[in-house]
Amino acid sequence: MALLLNLNVSLSSKISQKPCLCLSTPHPPQCSLRRYHAPQALNKNHLEGSPSLIYSLGESISRATLLALLSASLFVVDPALAFKGGGPYGSEVTRGQDLSGKDFSGRTLIRQDFKTSILRQTNFKGAKLLGASFFDADLTGSDLSDADLRGADFSLANVTKANLTNANLEGALATGNTSFKGTNITGADFTDVPLRDDQREYLCKAADGVNPTTGNATRETLLCN
Template identity: 50%
Template sequence: MSSRQVDTPVSQQQTQWLAQCLAVVQTAVVQTQIWQQKGAIACFIWGGLCIISLWIATPLPAFADDYNRDFLVGADFSGKNLIDSSFTKANLRGSNFSHSDLHGVSFFGANLEGANFEGADLRNATLDAVRFTDANLTNANLEGAFAFNAKFGGTIIDGADFTNVDVRQDAQTLLCQSAKGKNPVTGRETRRTLNCD
């Protein structure tokens, strides 16, 4: 056996070993790239799931609804979030708005005869020219509402908060005749919020 013949098998073994090492390294590199891609995809999916779960867990913002001039006699809006919605000149006789969030809502010229607003949030609402005849405003918060020309004949106002509500003098006199109680949320006495003597 010549030295050349002896060297050749060793070189082939080295070449095979080197080829195997290179294959392992290439596999490792490919695996790393795949895992990086999978990692990027996993991060993207995880981020998307976080955004979706946050979107589901977070209450949606209230979108103002337009009920202007609608015929909604006896409708049930109790416990609803109706911020900045509009019920201008709607017929809402006997409707239920108890414990609803009506912050900034416009009821301009609406018929609210016999409607139930017990515990409702009517802060900064537009109540001008509204008919509250025989309505229930028990424990409602009307702070900052504009209620000029509103009709309050027979309205129950026990515990209602009329802080900074703009009403006509004759309406104030009428409301003071039956004003009593304290608002459970604001802690203000109804008579004091109406500036009753």
């Protein structure tokens, strides 16, 4: 019995000498005034011998958990902000938008995403649109003259009455029901553009000029007879 008493007194003395987590007010008598300093070593006996230490430690863990959750929340991206633009060079949201009459002339919009957008009377004159997507977009009356459209996707797009004068469309896509009705293609380069026979036949009727960048004649790039 005496041995057990001495052990408890010795243990209590050791705990009281350790700085604990003084989070409550007023501070427990055995706590150091140094805040937020945990004991150097905690074991089962220490915790059993000091209720105030257990309370302080529990409160510290709760606060630490809350701070961790708040910090983590700062790195969670709002899904609505995840799509900043259609491509690595574009800062605007351009997919599925009504951008009629907008001025993108001379802009660098490589791989920009204009899928399903309304682009009537939009100005793309001289713009760099390599790999841009105009899939199912409405480009009626748009100005694409002198634009670099290599590898661009015009699948299912409405390019009616647009201006493709001197545009470079090498390797562009025009599959599906793409319409070039009434479009000015003077000097446009259609090298390696897959076209339906009826599209090619229609474009060949209006094909003329030589592309100033590639030096290729429009009729030759369309494989006109």
